[in-house]
Amino acid sequence: MVSRVIPVDDFDLVIFGGTGDLARRKILPGLFRRFRSGQMPENARIIGAARSDLDDAAYRKDIKAAIVEFTAEEARPAGDLKAFLERLHYVKVDALGTDGWSALKKLVRKDVVQAFYFSVAPSLFGAIAERLHSNKIAGERARIVVEKPFGRDLESAKALNKTLRDHFDESQIYRIDHYLGKETVQNLMAVRFGNMLFEPLWNAQYVDHVQITVAETVGVDGRGAYYDKSGAMRDMVQNHLMQLLCLIAMEPPSRFDPDAVRDEKLKVIRALEPMEREDVVRGQYTGNEDTKSFVEEADNPDSLTESFIALKIAISNWRWAGVPFYLRTGKRMKARQSEISVIFKDAPHSIFGQDVEHHRNILSIRLQPNEGITLGVTIKEPGPGGMRLVDVPLDMTFAEALGPDAEDVPDAYERLIMDVIRGNQTLFMRGDEVEAAWAWTDPIINGWRDRSDRPKPYEIGSTGPEDAAVLLHKAGRRWREIKA
Ligand code: NAD
Numbered sequence: 001m002v003s004r005v006i007p008v009d010d011f012d013l014v015i016f017g018g019t020g021d022l023a024r025r026k027i028l029p030g031l032f033r034r035f036r037s038g039q040m041p042e043n044a045r046i047i048g049a050a051r052s053d054l055d056d057a058a059y060r061k062d063i064k065a066a067i068v069e070f071t072a073e074e075a076r077p078a079g080d081l082k083a084f085l086e087r088l089h090y091v092k093v094d095a096l097g098t099d100g101w102s103a104l105k106k107l108v109r110k111d112v113v114q115a116f117y118f119s120v121a122p123s124l125f126g127a128i129a130e131r132l133h134s135n136k137i138a139g140e141r142a143r144i145v146v147e148k149p150f151g152r153d154l155e156s157a158k159a160l161n162k163t164l165r166d167h168f169d170e171s172q173i174y175r176i177d178h179y180l181g182k183e184t185v186q187n188l189m190a191v192r193f194g195n196m197l198f199e200p201l202w203n204a205q206y207v208d209h210v211q212i213t214v215a216e217t218v219g220v221d222g223r224g225a226y227y228d229k230s231g232a233m234r235d236m237v238q239n240h241l242m243q244l245l246c247l248i249a250m251e252p253p254s255r256f257d258p259d260a261v262r263d264e265k266l267k268v269i270r271a272l273e274p275m276e277r278e279d280v281v282r283g284q285y286t287g288n289e290d291t292k293s294f295v296e297e298a299d300n301p302d303s304l305t306e307s308f309i310a311l312k313i314a315i316s317n318w319r320w321a322g323v324p325f326y327l328r329t330g331k332r333m334k335a336r337q338s339e340i341s342v343i344f345k346d347a348p349h350s351i352f353g354q355d356v357e358h359h360r361n362i363l364s365i366r367l368q369p370n371e372g373i374t375l376g377v378t379i380k381e382p383g384p385g386g387m388r389l390v391d392v393p394l395d396m397t398f399a400e401a402l403g404p405d406a407e408d409v410p411d412a413y414e415r416l417i418m419d420v421i422r423g424n425q426t427l428f429m430r431g432d433e434v435e436a437a438w439a440w441t442d443p444i445i446n447g448w449r450d451r452s453d454r455p456k457p458y459e460i461g462s463t464g465p466e467d468a469a470v471l472l473h474k475a476g477r478r479w480r481e482i483k484a
Contacts, residue, residue: 239429
């Protein structure tokens, strides 16, 4: 198999916050990989725009250090790195003032694709959009890319949408959710809609329940104060897990185009039933001799913020009536594991006696580690001794199935940035989707606040509070294992 790199139009990409953590860790190393794979047109440029007082040479030096830090040595040959750095420029810009805007205007070309990446605090999004507009920097082919968090509730998300739309059309606004850029997440759509095999079974008649787990081992180190105001519901569920849920639950769009896909996702969010209190478990990690507790990291002994959440969600439509969607995500858990699993119902009758009840088909989509898709099927255990059944995975670990090609799969950020340049919004959230997700989330969060709900403690390295297991046990189900 030969890797195919689809050429993109010439572009100027301006990264507001080009000296920040996200730019240094993800955006620029990702762009370097695209450059190496031959996807960057000859004249395409990247312009860092931030508050620090730097010139091109100093910026290149800084980004060189970032790429050396975040890219494996064999993946950064000196010649390639040097050629890439020559594409970099820098403008000192004050998002809240007047400094730097005319210099930026002079530098940015109007006759190519212009992508303005807002990799800055959300409080600056409006000011930057306004200045791009009033300084007449943005041309006809301009797009803006907005990082999370997109608001902290419905009201702030609406206000932010309004501010951005005052200066840009919805078709120019790219709200990034990097989960949608992951190869496996797109493969989920390919598996669902590219095969005859799954879609006929993809409904309440055949699916028992769905589980989505995003378990992290990291804590909130360094971001404690920010996270204390956010929590797992805002930081992970309202955006990332909700998007995954939509892709699993949506009706087949008529075409794989941005509005057709996003219309279907929006219908799922609008069909979510309001949550019952007993269907949510919140947790907060305690400390041990080596590691600080959540409240210590947040420097707030009275914090009521959840670092873990598990939910049982119901979707009110014909396809999913009666099928629970169990979601959980947390920090400082046993292992780093992200997985979506569709657990099918038992076969209606066992010709093998009791055994079949314990042999359900499970389609499991792993986001990390080892991206891949597995389908658990039941077969006969080989050898003599009668009909004993055993579950085996039909494994489609990409690295094995696709060989060296799988290694060249772009990571989420680089893929999404290239989609921006191409003008393809399919994998970006539309404004109404974001608002609908907040409209569902807000009453849940407000309920905790009004009742001063206290999250349940859980130990570092565990799978969350015991109550999360009970959420499934009471329906005779259990969570998929998180493997350390
Ligand atoms: P950071 O604090 O490391 O960097 C902030 C950048 O903004 C710097 O380049 C700084 O110079 C620039 N800046 C600040 N004030 C400015 C002003 N007045 N004018 C012009 N530039 C100004 O932040 P970060 O971690 O890179 O995060 C950037 C954005 O991305 C935030 O919205 C964050 O929520 C989001 N995000 C970050 C990560 C991550 O892993 N870091 C992940 C997801 C989302």
